[in-house]
Amino acid sequence: MSAAPAAGAAKKVLAKGNEAICHGAVAAGCRFYYGYPITPQNDIPEWMSAHLPALGGSFLQAESEVATINMILGTSSTGNRVMTSSSGPGISLMQEGLSFMVGSQLPAVIVNISRSGPGLGGIAPSQGDYFQATKVAGHGDAHLIVLAPHSVQEMYSLTMLAFDLADKYRNPAMILGDAIVGQMKEPYDPVPYVSPGLPEKTWALTGCKGRASRHVKSMFLTDGAIETHNWKLQDKFREIRRAEVRSEAYMTDGARVGIVAFGTAARVSKTAIQWARKEGIAVGMLRPITLFPFPEKEVRAFAEQVDAILVVEMNTGQMVEDVYRSTTRHDRIHFFGKPCAIPTPDEIFERIRGLAGGKR
Amino acid sequence: MKAAQKTIFSKKVFDRPATLKDARFHYCPGCHHGTIHRIIAECIDRMELRENSVGVAPVGCAVLLYDYMDLDIVEAPHGRAPAIATGIKRALPDRFVFTYQGDGDLASIGMAEIVHAANRGENLSVVFVNNTTYGMTGGQMAPTTLLGQKTSTSPYGRDFRSEGYPIRMAELLAGLEGVAYSTRVTVSSPAHIRKAKEAVRTAFEMQLQGKGFSIVEVLSTCPTNWGMKPLDAQKRVLGEMVEYFPLGVFKERKQADFE
Numbered sequence: 334m335s336a337a338p339a340a341g342a343a344k345k346v347l348a349k350g351n352e353a354i355c356h357g358a359v360a361a362g363c364r365f366y367y368g369y370p371i372t373p374q375n376d377i378p379e380w381m382s383a384h385l386p387a388l389g390g391s392f393l394q395a396e397s398e399v400a401t402i403n404m405i406l407g408t409s410s411t412g413n414r415v416m417t418s419s420s421g422p423g424i425s426l427m428q429e430g431l432s433f434m435v436g437s438q439l440p441a442v443i444v445n446i447s448r449s450g451p452g453l454g455g456i457a458p459s460q461g462d463y464f465q466a467t468k469v470a471g472h473g474d475a476h477l478i479v480l481a482p483h484s485v486q487e488m489y490s491l492t493m494l495a496f497d498l499a500d501k502y503r504n505p506a507m508i509l510g511d512a513i514v515g516q517m518k519e520p521y522d523p524v525p526y527v528s529p530g531l532p533e534k535t536w537a538l539t540g541c542k543g544r545a546s547r548h549v550k551s552m553f554l555t556d557g558a559i560e561t562h563n564w565k566l567q568d569k570f571r572e573i574r575r576a577e578v579r580s581e582a583y584m585t586d587g588a589r590v591g592i593v594a595f596g597t598a599a600r601v602s603k604t605a606i607q608w609a610r611k612e613g614i615a616v617g618m619l620r621p622i623t624l625f626p627f628p629e630k631e632v633r634a635f636a637e638q639v640d641a642i643l644v645v646e647m648n649t650g651q652m653v654e655d656v657y658r659s660t661t662r663h664d665r666i667h668f669f670g671k672p673c674a675i676p677t678p679d680e681i682f683e684r685i686r687g688l689a690g691g692k693r
Numbered sequence: 694m695k696a697a698q699k700t701i702f703s704k705k706v707f708d709r710p711a712t713l714k715d716a717r718f719h720y721c722p723g724c725h726h727g728t729i730h731r732i733i734a735e736c737i738d739r740m741e742l743r744e745n746s747v748g749v750a751p752v753g754c755a756v757l758l759y760d761y762m763d764l765d766i767v768e769a770p771h772g773r774a775p776a777i778a779t780g781i782k783r784a785l786p787d788r789f790v791f792t793y794q795g796d797g798d799l800a801s802i803g804m805a806e807i808v809h810a811a812n813r814g815e816n817l818s819v820v821f822v823n824n825t826t827y828g829m830t831g832g833q834m835a836p837t838t839l840l841g842q843k844t845s846t847s848p849y850g851r852d853f854r855s856e857g858y859p860i861r862m863a864e865l866l867a868g869l870e871g872v873a874y875s876t877r878v879t880v881s882s883p884a885h886i887r888k889a890k891e892a893v894r895t896a897f898e899m900q901l902q903g904k905g906f907s908i909v910e911v912l913s914t915c916p917t918n919w920g921m922k923p924l925d926a927q928k929r930v931l932g933e934m935v936e937y938f939p940l941g942v943f944k945e946r947k948q949a950d951f952e
Contacts, residue, residue, distance in 0.1 A: 354735035364783060365780070365783060367780065391783040391784070393779070393783065395776070395809075396805055396806070396809040397803070398772065399776075399804065399806075400773070400779075400806050400809065401740075401775040401776075402790070403769065403770065403773035403776035403777045403780065403806070404776050404777070404780035404783075405780060406767070406769075406773075406776075406777050406780060406781050406782075407749075407767065407776065407778060407779060407780020407781040407784070408780035408781065408783060408784040410747075410767045410780075411747070411781055411784040411785050412779075413784045415780070417782075429770050430770060430773065433768075433770045437767075437768065475839070499753065537790070538747045538765040538766070538767055538781070539743040539747070539761070539762060539765065539785065540746055540747060540765055540785075540788050540789075541743070541744050541746075541765050542744035542745065544745070544761075546759075546763050546764050546766070546767050547765050547766075547909035548759040548765075548767070549766075549767040549768065550750075550759065550766075550767070551768060552756060552768060615944070656933060666694055679900050
C-alpha cells in the first residue's frame with residue numbers, strides 16, 4: 334500500500350489508480366472518509382482506514398451505503414472536506430442522500446469505481462453508470478459534477494479538482510472510474526495541491542457562537558420558495574456548464590475519423606488511434622474529462638471537422654446520446670460498445686478502418 | 694439586599710428560553726412536540742450549550758425544528774439523522790450534537806442507522822418522540838403502533854399475526870454495549886414533565902462527559918391522528934401506552950468506557 338506522496342515531492346509515484354485517488358484526496362485536505370466495502374474499489378477504504386487516523390482525521394466503515402452518504406452529509410455540513418467511494422449498487426443506495434446534498438447545496442467527493450450491471454451484475458469494469466452519474470444524481474432536478482479520469486495521473490489530479498469544484502459550486506462531485514483505471518498501476522507526478530482560493534464556507538454548521546444560527550436544508554415549504562430554490566440550482570448548473578467543461582483533443586489534427594470516448598474506453602482507443610495513424614489513417618479523439626458538464630461545443634465542432642464519429646463506450650450506448658444531442662450531424666455518428674467487457678484496441682482499430690474507407 | 698429585590702414579583706421565575714425562537718408552534722392542539730421542544734431548549738440554556746450545538750432535524754411534523762430552536766441545525770432524510778449526527782460529531786467532537794426523531798423515522802426506516810450509531814457508542818444524544826403513529830403523513834401505522842390500534846393503514850386494528858408487535862426501542866437499544874443511557878419518559882403531567890426534563894439533562898450530560906450514546910424516548914400524543922380530544926390523548930398515554938411501553942431507565946453507564 335503506497336503512502337501518500339510528501340508535499341512537493343519531485344519524484345514520480347508508482348501507485349494503483351484507487352490509491353492515487355486517496356493521495357489526491359489527502360493532498361486536497363480531505364480528512365474524513367466513510368464507506369461500505371464493495372468490489373472493485375476496496376483499495377480506497379483500506380487505504381483511508383490505514384492513513385486517516387494518523388492525519389488527525391476519521392475513517393468509519395458504515396453499516397450501509399445509505400448511512401455512508403448521510404455521514405458524508407453530516408461532515409460536509411460542518412464545512413470539512415469529506416469523501417466516499419463505492420460501485421454501482423452502492424451508488425444506487427446513496428442516491429437519496431445525494432439528492433439531499435444537491436438540494437442542501439453541500440459539497441463532497443463521491444467516487445464510483447463502477448462495475449457491470451444491472452442489479453448485482455458482475456465485477457467486470459463497465460461504464461454502464463453513465464446515465465446515473467450524469468443525469469440522475471437522485472430524485473428531483475439534481476445534477477452531480479462528474480469527472481472521468483483515464484489514467485492514474487488523473488485519478489490523483491482530478492480528485493483534487495473534484496474537491497475544488499464541489500466547494501466552489503456547493504455541489505457533490507463524482508469521480509466516475511472503473512476497475513481498470515482503479516486497479517492499474519502506473520507512475521504519476523504528484524503535483525502539489527494548490528488551493529484556487531475558494532470563498533469561505535459561511536454556511537457551515539459549527540455552533541452559532543458569536544453569530545446568528547444557520548440551517549442546512551433542502552425543504553422549502555413557503556409559497557414559491559421551492560421553485561425559487563430550483564431556479565437557483567439550475568442557474569448554478571448553467572454556470573457549471575459554461576465555465577467547467579474539460580476535454581482532451583488527442584491527435585485531432587487533420588482527422589477525418591473522430592472517436593469520442595471517456596475513461597478506460599478512451600485509454601484503449603488511444604492505442605487503436607496510434608495503430609491507425611501509423612497506417613496513415615487520419616483519426617483522432619475528443620475525450621470528455623467532464624461528463625457533466627458535457628463538452629457539447631467541442632463535440633459539435635469535432636462533428637463538423639470529421640466525416641465520421643465513432644463513440645466507444647463500455648456499455649450499450651449512453652454517452653452516445655449526449656453526442657447526438659450536441660450536434661445535428663447525426664448521420665455521422667456510429668457506436669461501438671460492450672456492457673461488461675473492455676473493447677480491445679483491435680476491435681476499435683477494425684471499426685476505425687471500416688469508417689475511414691478510402692479516406693486514408 | 695436592596696428593598697426592591699425583596700418583593701417576590703421582581704424576580705422573573707419563568708421566561709422563554711434563549712434557545713427557543715419567538716415563534717408560534719405550528720403543532721396541533723394537545724400535541725407534545727411543543728413541550729418537548731421547550732424541555733430541550735431549557736436544558737440547552739441551563740447547560741450553556743446553545744452556541745456550541747448542532748442539531749439534526751427529522752422528517753415528519755418536527756422537520757421545522759429550525760423554525761423554533763435558535764441553533765445550527767441540519768435537515769435529515771427519512772431515518773438518517775443518526776448517520777448525519779455521526780458525520781457531524783466525527784468532524785466536530787467538541788460540539789454538542791443531538792437528533793430529534795419520531796417513531797416512523799427512528800424505529801422503521803431509520804432502524805439500521807439508530808442501532809449502529811448506538812452500537813458504535815457515538816457520543817451524541819437522541820430525543821425520540823413516540824406517539825405510535827405517523828403524524829405528518831396522516832396517521833398511518835408505525836412500528837410502535839399498539840396491538841388493536843386503528844390507523845389509516847391498519848383500519849381493522851394492528852394484528853400481530855400480520856403486522857408484528859410494537860417495538861420497544863428504549864429496551865432494544867439498552868441492550869447494546871455502546872449505549873450509555875436509555876430511558877423512557879412521558880410529558881403527560883407536570884410531574885412527568887419534570888422527570889422528562891431530568892432525563893433529557895442526564896442524556897445531554899452523558900455526551901458532555903464523553904460516556905457515549907444517549908437516548909430519551911418520550912411517549913407523546915397525536916390527538917389529531919388518534920381522533921381524540923387533547924385531554925383524552927393524555928389519558929391514553931398514561932393508560933394503554935405506559936402499560937406496553939413502561940417508563941424508566943433501562944441503562945445508565947456510570948463511567949465512560951475510555952476512562
